[in-house]
Amino acid sequence: MQRTRGWHWCPFCPSSFPYPTTSEPLRDPFPLGDAEIRVPGPNGLTYAAPNLILHYVVIHAYLPPAGFVEGLRTLAHHQSGGQVQDEKAAGEHRS
Numbered sequence: 591m592q593r594t595r596g597w598h599w600c601p602f603c604p605s606s607f608p609y610p611t612t613s614e615p616l617r618d619p620f621p622l623g624d625a626e627i628r629v630p631g632p633n634g635l636t637y638a639a640p641n642l643i644l645h646y647v648v649i650h651a652y653l654p655p656a657g658f659v660e661g662l663r664t665l666a667h668h669q670s671g672g673q674v675q676d677e678k679a680a681g682e683h684r685s
């Protein structure tokens with residue numbers, strides 16, 4: 591994660607919304623808009639996004655590129671020691 595030189599707010603929310611934008615409604619919300627994240631994706635690509643992407647996905651239903659999502663799943667899998675299952679594997683266990 592790379593910190594930015596200032597705070598950015600969500601350009602899609604009304605200006606009357608609280609500043610800074612936070613990770614609400616997630617549990618233990620934290621401020622967003624002061625950093626960039628980088629996610630190694632498939633095929634050697636690295637995706638860069640503002641940390642506000644969490645807000646964009648949760649509140650504004652933004653769908654990041656498939657490679658970004660796949661890279662996040664891979665990172666989560668490695669950081670959890672293999673305990674995080676992707677939706678496909680979880681679905682296979684349900685059937």
Ligand SMILES: [Zn+2]
Binds near residue numbers: 600601602603645649
């Ligand atoms: Zn917003």
